[in-house]
Structure formats: C-alpha cells, structure tokens
Amino acid sequence: MTITSTTTDDSSALAPPRLQLLVIDDDPVQRMLIGKVASQADYVTTMASSFEEAERILHQSCFDCIALDLSLGKHDGVEVLRLLADLNHDTSVIVISGCEERIRNATVRLGTALGLAVSEPIAKPLNPDTLRRWLTRQEVARPARRAMPPTLDISREQMLAAMARNEFYPEFQPKIELATGRIVGCEALMRWNSAVHGAISPEVFIPLAETFALMPRLTANLLKSSLSACRGLGRHHPEFSVAVNVSTSLLTNLALPDQVDEALALAELPARALTVEVTESVAMADVDRATDILVRLRIKGVGVSIDDFGTGYSSMSALARMPFSELKIDQTFVRQGDHDPDMWKIVKASIALAHEFKMKAVAEGIENARMWTRLRDAGCEIGQGYVFSPSLSAENLDSWVTGWRPDMPTS
Secondary structure, three states, X not given: OEEEOOOOOHHHHHXXXXXXXXXXXXXXXXXXXHHHHHHHOOOEEEEEOOHXXXXXXXXXXXXXXXXXXXXXXXXXXXXXXXXXXXXXXOOEEEEEEOOXXXXXXXXXXXXHHOOOEEOOOEEOOOOHHHHHHHHXXXXXOOOOXXXXXXXXXXXXXXXXHHHHOOOEEEEEXXXXXXXXXXXXXXXXXXXXXXXXXXXXXXXXXXXXXXHOOOHHHHHHHHHXXXXXXXXXXXHXXXXXXXXXXXXXXXXXXXXXXXXXXXXXXXXXXXXXXXXXXXXXXXXXXXXXXXXXXXXXXXXXXXXXXXXXXXXXXOHHHHHHHOOOOEEEEOHHHHHHHOOOHHHHHHHHHHHHHHHXXXXXXXXXXXXXXXXXXXXXXXXXXXEOOOOOOOOEOHHHHHHHHXXXXXXXXXX
C-alpha cells in the first residue's frame, strides 16, 4: 500500500480538508497516471493493487472517492462494489476500465442498485482530462439510500374501518403533451392518511389490501372519487382523461366494464375521460379474461394503458394480445436514460414500438427540461413527472391547471 501526501505550512490549517481518493487497479502504470491527475486536483491518494489490499484498506478507512478498475486478477470490481455496499460506505465511485462499453454501463447500474454513487464510467486507455473533470467537480452526487417502508401491524378490520372513515383518497399527477406543453390528463394515485399511523406508503398498504382481498373495493372507490374530482376539468377540457390503475383481482372480474360504465355515468363524463392502467404482470395473470375485459373497455371508448412497460418478461406478448391505446415507459428507464446510453436505447425502442402498434407513448419520471426535450425529440407524445408537477390534491389540481404556463424547453 502506498500513500501519497504533501507537507503543509501553518497557513494550511485554515484550509478545508483535502478529499481522499482510493485507487484500486492492478496496473502500476494506470495507478501512477490516476495518482498524478488526482494530485493535480489536490486529492490525497491511497493506492491498492489488488482486491485483497483494497479490502484491508476499506475495513480501516473511508474515502470520498474511489477509482475502480474492473479487472483485478482473480477478483473483479463487482466484488469491490458489493464490499462497499456491505460496509455501508458513503463514497463516490468512478469505474475506469478497458472492458467493453456495455459491461462498464451494466456495472454502473449494478452499483446504483446497491445504493452506491457510481458516476458515468471512463474507458481505458485513460484520458487524463476526462478524469480531471470528474475529480474537480464542486459536488459529487450521493443518492440517498432508499429507506425500507415500515412494518405496521394492520388488520383487515382496521383497513375496513379506515375505508369507512374515508381515510383513503386520490392525489393526481398531471400528464402533459410534450410537443406543446398542453395538459391532457392526470394519473390518480391512491393515498392513505391513517388516524392511527399517519401517512402510510402505498408500498405498505397496497400489498395488505391485496392480501385482505380489499383491492376491488379500494379501486372502485378510487375510480368514483377520481372521476368525481375531475368532473369539471373533463367538461372544460374535452381531451382531459383520468388514468386509474387496476389490480389483478379487478382484471379478472368480468363485471368491471359495467362498473366503469356506472362510475362514468355517475360523474356525467364520457368514456374518453377515463384511461384504465394495467401493469404487464396483471395483464398476463389471466390472459383470456384480461383480454375480454380490455376489449370491452376499448369498445366503449375507454383508454387502456400498459403501465411499467419493459419491467417484466411478457411485455411483447401483452402488446400483441391486448388492445392497448397507450404505452407507459417505466420511470426507471426514463431517469437512467438521462445518463445511461443503454437505457436510453430502451426508451427510444419503446417509443418506436408504441408507434408500431398505433399507441401513444407516455414517459413517467421526467425530472428535468433536458429529458423533456430528448423525449419530445424522440417522438414521445405524453409525459409526467416532477419537471411538471408532483402529485396534487383535487383542489390543488384545479388551481394548477388554471395557472399552468408551460416553460417549453428548446432543442
């Protein structure tokens, strides 16, 4: 192990502490080059020539940044990423590797999935200027580790009592036509504000509702309350539609089209004011019944969207079998596509596939104007995400629609 450092005079005591860099690479020439660039960027550099040496160092010290080669003799960089995750080190990682681009990009995605801050990879032979730009950033992003939803002791009777107290309610996220900025609808999102536990995440209560066989009742209530809340918008904006997600239990219920008819009639809205969203796994749970229901909904004029497209294993089969009018590209692809070329290829392919089936492409999770522009230029028709608005209450949705003035990005 080699540690490089420089002596300082007394005046440096007032300077901020220098950043610590660990270089893990079995090639001495690459270690020397990375160390030279890091020294110019005012880093204190520690060198590790093997996985074993890096493991010893990481058990003793933490670093602001790690420069990681993927090929480490009989070991590899993925093992280092797993070690960092196990040790819960809050560090930024840059992959510097001679492996092919897709391997480098896949490694970055794996590190991100492990909760690490892994930057865009750098190819070997190393370009010193590329590394220097990365090291001299003012801030290195560190994603917050995703907190697991709390485990709550909730019974079926408690959920029924909460439903009776109207603790479940919808929030709405606007959907925007990317080419014009025009509002075309919203997605209804179920929320639970419990009198006992406070706000409860859908990640917690939806699996419980499925287990307790309460999803049909919850979704029916969501459908009615969402259509009622958007009644005025639907009347004043003829193309405005509300999207409501349905579960497996509903998509095997052959009475669903009739229930949708009743909800639309109660809200005095036409069929085009509603889009039913189904995930691929839900659609493929019982293909024949799902197709029966979706065809009937489409005949009535209700929109049908395949949600979270591409996250399962039967997406192509679902598209070919069922009469979807809309394809929603999962936010994972959209967000990672902003910096990951492979993910962006999936986004573009999904848009093209939607058009092949005469469907509109909808992108979830648009967080900045750059991605809005890229999706629009790629032919995606509709988007939703924080660049437009977070989810809103029914009251705030009305005022938001009235005040919406799109700040259209330029190409």
